[in-house]
Amino acid sequence: MYRLIQVLVVPLSFAPIAYMAGRSLKRQTGWLAFIPLAYTLTLLLSVALEIAEGSPYLEIYRWAPEAGLTFGLLADGLSIWMLLTINILCLLVSLYSIPYMEHRFHEWEHETGEHIDPRAYGTYYALYLLYAVGMMGTVMATNLIEFYLFYELMLVPSWALINNYGYGERERIGMMYFLWTHVGAVVLLAGILSSYWVTGSFEIEALRGVVGSPLAPWIAIAILIGFFTKMAVFGLHIWLPYAHAEAPTPISALLSPAMIGIGAYAAARLVIIPLNPVARGFSLVFSLWALLTMVYGGLMALAQDDIKRFLAYSSVSQMGYLFLGLASAAAYGVSGTIFHYVSHGLGKCILFGVAGILICQVGTRSIKEMGGLADKMPLTAILTLLGFFTIGGVPPTMGFMSKFMIFSGLFGSALAASPEAVAIAIVAIVMTVLTVGYSLWTIRRIFFGPLPERLEGVEEAPLSMTVPLLILAVISVVGGIYPRLITDYLLSQLAALLS
């Protein structure tokens, strides 16, 4: 009862508290973000156990009954994994933020000579909680207006976080981020409104009614373009490297793994599942586009020297994988997309965490200036390796199974379709070597080789930074060894939804 609404309301109500307490609690304000998120995690876990028995978990509240609007919150085999991932990442990153933001503020004071407003901590965590609520609300929403509301709520605090606490030209980049996502959202809105015109309802369930209408492909495209902007697929990606590189690192560790992937989830929820026959028609074009995104992101990642930009482009490439699963428009592939969202979330969060550690401990973001650090920071090196294995799909990490499912779906639908589709599938799978390539190359440049003299004094990061990442790595390995935890939910749910 009331569990899912609490998932939203509890962190939401902690936001003003965190804001007000920030002045006196300073760095410890982070715990005010940690507590509500820990609480919501237990709620979500209890919901997850209930779902395991079969039926989805739905809470409906009255909203605007006269307009036929209800405020529904849904946790099913699909959304629960998104929710758990977002919650776990937000929870652990809130801990990670404590040392990191302190470092950031010190650095700031050092750079500008100004004294930092003691409220800065409070503002940060208040926004942080709002951001978390926005993401989880988007995932749980059952009607399009509600969805859109949360979709925007996800955007505003993250913009503010970049704008306030970011690096470099943070204001300009914040705006760029806001603008791109917002333009995407407007296109999405156009799609949503036209679907209302066809079906007369804002319920996501009702979207199935669009199939058969002459408008169906256009609605699908409009909605998808909105989400593709969020996912930063090739052509719509330019905002991502800037935003993710210049955001404060804990926020990068949420933007990249948690937020942009929501685009893929939403695309599955709003288009691939309800408009499946339409989506199938786009299969070939989408898989080509996805392939392009994978390769382009990978190549651009290779070209980067700034570790955060490198990771950002790697996210573009990984979004290509999620896209590829969506393109298959089949149960395996879409399950793979959601599963890979989880894997990529864990892996990329570890990697951005590592980037933050390097920023704090080494004091640079340039890969060229690093080298031989494995000696000095063995734990960080192991974390990096596990992070890269997770996104690269090397067993025993979760990434192996999630990529396996994506490609299993892709090959399944390609073999049933055409030789061209099979060719694309084979090329796509070969291109996964690119991920392994840029991963190992980066590891080598950062951690192996001789240690430059100026890095002699570098020390391993404090446990408060490494332990959250270590927990993520453990989850990744456990999920890789026993993927049924996740796949059973996903596959049965998707098979039911797609049948």
Added chain:
Amino acid sequence: MRPLEVVLHHPGPWLCWILPILGALSMPLIDKLGHKLRDYAAVFFAFLAVVFAASMLPTLLTGHYPGDLRLTTWIEFPGGHPLEVGVLVDPLSIIVANVVAFISFLIVVYSVGYMHGDPCLTRYWFFFLFFIGNMLLLVLSDNLIQVLIGWEGVGMCSYGLIGFYYRDKKERWLGGPPPTPMYPPSHCGMKAFVVTGVGDVFLLAAIFIIFHYAGTLNFVELIETAPKWLHAIAHTPGLLSLTAILFLLGPCGKSAQFPLHEWLPEAMAGPTSVSALIHAATMVKAGVYLVARMSPAFYLGYWHHGVGEALTYFSAIAFIGAFTAFLAASQALVSVELKKILAYSTVSQIGYMMLALGVGGLTEGGYLLGLTAGLFHLVSHALFKAALFLCAGSVIHAVESIYIFDMGGLKKYMPITHGLMLVAFLSLSGIPPLSGFWSKDAVFLSCLLSSEAPLAVGLFILAALSAALTFLYSLRCLSRTFYGHESHHIEELEHHGHHIHEASPVMWVPYAILVTLVIGVGLLGLIGLVNPHLSPELFIEEQMHHMLHHLHIHVHVEHVKPPLKLMAVSSSVAMLLLGGLPGWLFYLSRRADPWGLVSRSSLLRGIHSFLWNRWYMNPAYYAVFVDGLLTLKDRVQSGLELPLFDRLSDAASRLALIISGVLRSVEDGFYDPMLNVGLPWAFIQGSLSLFKGLEREVIDRGLNEGVPQTAVGLYHRVKRLQTGVLSYNILYIALVFTLLILLLIWLYPAGGV
């Protein structure tokens, strides 16, 4: 049966890979208790693997091996077979698992001496034990996914151990001497992982295709249903051939076969014990194992059910094997690094195994013999090649150089190592009656047996020539290392008071045991001529026959006619003479100077540089894939990302300025100018007004005026409260959203839950 009962009932096939993995994970903890304890614990865990692997051996003799044991469902696929965790205990896996476990154990013991004093031993033991566990997992798995997991696991260990000396100190670099490029260990590890990774993704592609049609990945089910899915794949012309080739590329990567063979020579950057275990005796055989494992399906498909394209599997691997055997043997002739000579030799010998497996399937009657020959050569090669590497490790340890021109005359300093290495080399060359002679003979015989296939004759000639080359490079390597005069380098070492001495017993005993086995297997082969029950080859053949029988494949066993056998033996001898004669001239009696010969003839010089540059394949791969990729990424960055997408974004921000200007002029009438916050704020307003519009659109019509009115009112109030410092505003944003949601939801349940 419940999972625990399955394990308790047949502990061997489970514990022999689980325990080393647990051992690996416990290494960092045991290290805290003491370094000595950690080393002994590592040896102990390796020993446990031997014990549990050996516990499967008796079933081999009785013939009642347990077969496919399934533990639990790993993944459930709707509409497909569930994928179960399981082990397949049959003669193929038992034999290979025992070879792996036994040699691993010996090399672990050797490592205690060889790696003594290394500060990073915990990492070394972790990867080493993790490797043993994963390799045994790979061998014992009953399905392709589990194989892949072990496969990637051993790949990871290989990566970690090749790059073990990740500090990349100059003396650990491989290659050269300049101007030939030299590679640091971390580069070599990466190269190995990426090149084998290329093979893996092709293999994965094939697995997906097979899975799509077969609906299962369990080996037993795959073989039982082979005719069905092979027919289904063959329905699309060309698809089955494609699948077969994609599948084979995986083993080609792992087992360093053409076209993915270029990583193995660089893999020698790791400690020699690692090269011996992973890059000679075990991991690189994983490909051979997998090819053998899947071959019954394709055999059944082609010979019993007439699926024409299934033959591609055999002809492709036969060709790859023979070509690689020749390619690598020729490169071993000119290499100047001791370990690299052995690495080329490994590539070449694995080519023989692949060849045997391939030609076996080319005729109906030759299959059993081919399978036997492949497996027999795998076992025999594992023994002598591991011994060779361990000897090489001792030599390199002693002379502190990887180059054979820095050695020479070591016979008197290291008599034991010399004697053992000599026997191992002779076995590699196929000198009777050592084990290598019998297994190579079996490979030749299976080639001759399928000589009705036109391809087989050509392949046989390639294989025979490679045998001659093998003897030649073996003699060269022996002579450069142990005979003749001491090199300048050694004299200098001695001069500086560094006396070269024999390896310690903890090092030489392991390879002495291996060499004893080489001789033992060889003698058994000899006795087998009289008493067939004792012949190792016939033993393996019987086991394979048994296994195929269990899989319901009734092979027609062709009786090998004596003339054919005689032909195989005589071609063996002829090739030994062909290789031995120049070898004797150049390297033993030193009547002719090979280098003088080469430098006098431009043709020979050309051949030499062709071989020295690895048939120009390695430079070509670097030029295309490494430099190509690096150029491409720069091109994409400077040609597409910066000029196109960045500009697009700039254009978008200019558009934003225009829009914000419009918005501001509209709002100027109502609110204070918000210059302090700047443009982004204007966009928040834009989005909020959008909400407002939405709310009107939706809710006004619903006559629910109160809520949005309040919200909008609040929104206006918030704006008036703006003071100019952004952080103040944040609270108001927070409040707006909190209230927006709380009010809009109008929190009371309307049903559900």
